[in-house]
Structure formats: C-alpha cells, structure tokens
Amino acid sequence: EAQVTQNPRYLITVTGKKLTVTCSQNMNHEYMSWYRQDPGLGLRQIYYSMNVEVTDKGDVPEGYKVSRKEKRNFPLILESPSPNQTSLYFCASSLFRATTYEQYFGPGTRLTVT
C-alpha cells in the first residue's frame, strides 16, 4: 500500500530535550516536506526537499533541522524543543515538486512540549 508513515504519532516531551520525528514514504517520491498545523494559523511549511541531499527552508524553519540522506526518509529534528513548538506535524511527499503533483500526507504527529 502506498503510504507516508510518521513516528511517533504522539509525543510529550520537556523543553530542551532533543527529539526526532521520522517520516518514510514507499512511493519512490522525490519531493518531501514537513508542515505544522496550528489553530487559526493553518498549515505552514517548515522544510522541504526536492531530492536526496537537497533541502530548503519553508515558511517557519526556525528551531528545526532536517536531513535527506535516503530518498524514502525525511526526519524532522528538534535540537532544543520549546513550548511554542507544540503543534500537529505532518510529513508529505509527491512524485516531484508539490506544486505540480498530488501530495500524499502522513497521519500526523501530535507534539507537546512542556
């Protein structure tokens, strides 16, 4: 089954404790991205990757890191999480750039930073 998977689905952590949210797709997609969704602010893009070893900042990259060492994986790293990073996070992928091709979304990761 074609899908985008994220782990963990739910995470509660404390300020400053480094964490990684994994994202994996099995569709051989080149384009992958991370979004956060907040009430009243909608979906905002954090980072995106056009291909392996190619990543770019989205609209809200501060406090986040990403890497794309393999085509299928695109982990999101929070080196020192803060409460304002409490949010619902989505990973997405598409065949090529998201503006041209249908995007597939993961189920989401709900992160709470206390």
Place this chain on the structure above:
Amino acid sequence: KQEVTQIPAALSVPEGENLVLNCSFTDSAIYNLQWFRQDPGKGLTSLLLIQSSQREQTSGRLNASLDKSSGRSTLYIAASQPGDSATYLCAAPSGSARQLTFGSGTQLTVLP
C-alpha cells in the same frame, strides 16, 4: 507571497444539499490548485488537483473549478452525506513554485 483564504470557516448543512466551498488566492500566476480533505485526528487526503488549463476537474460527487483571472476556486459537493463531514482545505503554489500555501480550511458538517 501567496495568500490563500477560505470562506466560510465553518458550514453546517442538512443531508442531501448541494453546497459550494470557496477558495481565493492572491497570486494568480499559478498553473494548478489542490483541494484536500482532513478528518479529525488524521492527515490530509488529496481530493482534486486542477490544472489551470482544465478550469474544472470532477471526481464522483465533487467538482472543482479554477478561475485564475479572478483568483478563485470553488469545490462543489453534490448531494451531501454525513460522511462528507470534514475540513476541506485548498492549496495554491507559492511564487517559487516549490511550495504550497494552504488556506485555513472550511469545516463542513452534514447533518443526518
């Protein structure tokens, strides 16, 4: 910078009604627009990707139109059902064409 607006923010209709969801965007230099559905606690599901050259795209009871000149897109849902209850989001490409900008969504409730 692309801005996408969806009105209304919430809509409640009785089962069986036909309805229209609206999406407007500021940068009309786009070549497509996407509509998504989001169920509570779940990710987004792509409904329709409409190319500017197509002007309309249909999938089952859904029909999306795109009018670049006016900066508007509409999603028409025919014969609504309770299972259509969800949040519907539209997304338009940004100026760089590498990113999508999402609207805040319309939360639809179809009452049995």
